[in-house]
Amino acid sequence: MFVQPCTSGLPRGRFAPSPSGDIHIGNALSALLSWLQIRRSGGSYILRMEDIDAARCRPEYARRIPGDLRWLGLDWDEGPDIGGPFGPYTQSERMELYEEALTRLSAGERLYPCFCSRHDLLQAAAAPHGLSAEGPVYPGTCRRLSAQERSLRAAVKSPSLRFAVTQGELTFADGIAGKQTVQRADGGDFVVRRADGIPSYQLAVVVDDALMGITEVLRGFDLLDSTPRQLMLFEALGWSPPRYSHSPLLIGPDGRRLAKRHGGITLAELRESGVKAERVAGWLAWVSGLLEEPEERTPRELIAFYDQSRIARQSITVTPGMLAWLTN
Ligand code: GLU
Numbered sequence: 001m002f003v004q005p006c007t008s009g010l011p012r013g014r015f016a017p018s019p020s021g022d023i024h025i026g027n028a029l030s031a032l033l034s035w036l037q038i039r040r041s042g043g044s045y046i047l048r049m050e051d052i053d054a055a056r057c058r059p060e061y062a063r064r065i066p067g068d069l070r071w072l073g074l075d076w077d078e079g080p081d082i083g084g085p086f087g088p089y090t091q092s093e094r095m096e097l098y099e100e101a102l103t104r105l106s107a108g109e110r111l112y113p114c115f116c117s118r119h120d121l122l123q124a125a126a127a128p129h130g131l132s133a134e135g136p137v138y139p140g141t142c143r144r145l146s147a148q149e150r151s152l153r154a155a156v157k158s159p160s161l162r163f164a165v166t167q168g169e170l171t172f173a174d175g176i177a178g179k180q181t182v183q184r185a186d187g188g189d190f191v192v193r194r195a196d197g198i199p200s201y202q203l204a205v206v207v208d209d210a211l212m213g214i215t216e217v218l219r220g221f222d223l224l225d226s227t228p229r230q231l232m233l234f235e236a237l238g239w240s241p242p243r244y245s246h247s248p249l250l251i252g253p254d255g256r257r258l259a260k261r262h263g264g265i266t267l268a269e270l271r272e273s274g275v276k277a278e279r280v281a282g283w284l285a286w287v288s289g290l291l292e293e294p295e296e297r298t299p300r301e302l303i304a305f306y307d308q309s310r311i312a313r314q315s316i317t318v319t320p321g322m323l324a325w326l327t328n
Helices: 025-041 059-072 095-107 118-123 147-154 201-211 221-237 267-272 277-288 299-305 320-327
Strands: 012-015 044-047 111-114 160-163 169-174 178-183 190-193 216-220 243-247
Touching (some): 012 025, 012 216, 025 216, 025 243, 025 277, 025 299, 059 277, 095 111, 095 190, 111 147, 169 221, 169 243, 178 221, 190 201, 201 221, 216 221, 221 243, 267 277, 277 299, 277 320
Parallel strands (some): 012 044, 216 243
Antiparallel strands (some): 111 160, 160 190
16 A cells, blocks of 8 residues: 555656635646646646645635636546545545654654744744745754653643754756755755644655656646655655656736736636636646747647747746736
8 A cells, every 4th residue: 555556657747736725827827737748648647635734725625626627628537526546636535644654754763853833943043944835944953852851842742743854965857947956954854744743745745646656746836945855755755756847937027926916817717707718728828838829729739739848947927918818
């Protein structure tokens, strides 16, 4: 059960949304590009619902997301709504697998309990910032606690578990962003299980990509800096990692990630206002560099245009003029 499956040898890719909101055009871009990458190669495409963070996720979004993606013209071979050989495809139903991975990491002495509070972590924030989503780089305070100090503290506070990173360089070739070299320790020791027992995104995504036999991860550029952490977890768990490609983010004229304030452009809103799905797909292909001009195209028609070397390597600034073509 807990081994990487032997699959057909054909590529396997996935789209792994967190149901914390409706799919907006930024998410739709990475969904479309990862779907095109896999469909172009004749591989299998998987939909996975990343709902372990119950405070952020809502079941109604998890229900709506497959419909929005189907409306756009995407399909999948395995997923929460259709099942498949490597399910379940919803993270909240996979908790034992994450626990098993934690047990394996802890047997290899790669984890330690961390008792620091949010306040302690912010106090240590003089250090350079780590992953924007995960706060400052952890200075390693609890790594140095003795066994006795650990048990004393554990009596009064549930700890989170951190993965102890090693020193040295880590290099990987990103399919869009190119060669990346980082220091393993740059991001600090990171949380793999929160104090409330919930596995972290980094752990769950690695377990799922491994056990679902994923060979190609194409996702938004905001996750590029998570990739070294995920590669280190793959290594520590003795699994071979997928190839990673990080697609450009859509940003507004103010330089910030495209969001509600720029006109709230979810797939549901576009559909409700009468925009055709092929207009959305063609627009996404145009802004990302696959088409020379905006034109209405179904995702299926776009397979022939998929060429990873044409995808923009930098964030795409979406101007009001570009949006006008989409919404008119
Ligand atoms: N669930 C993550 C998100 O929606 C994406 C995970 C991934 O693609 O690795 O941001």
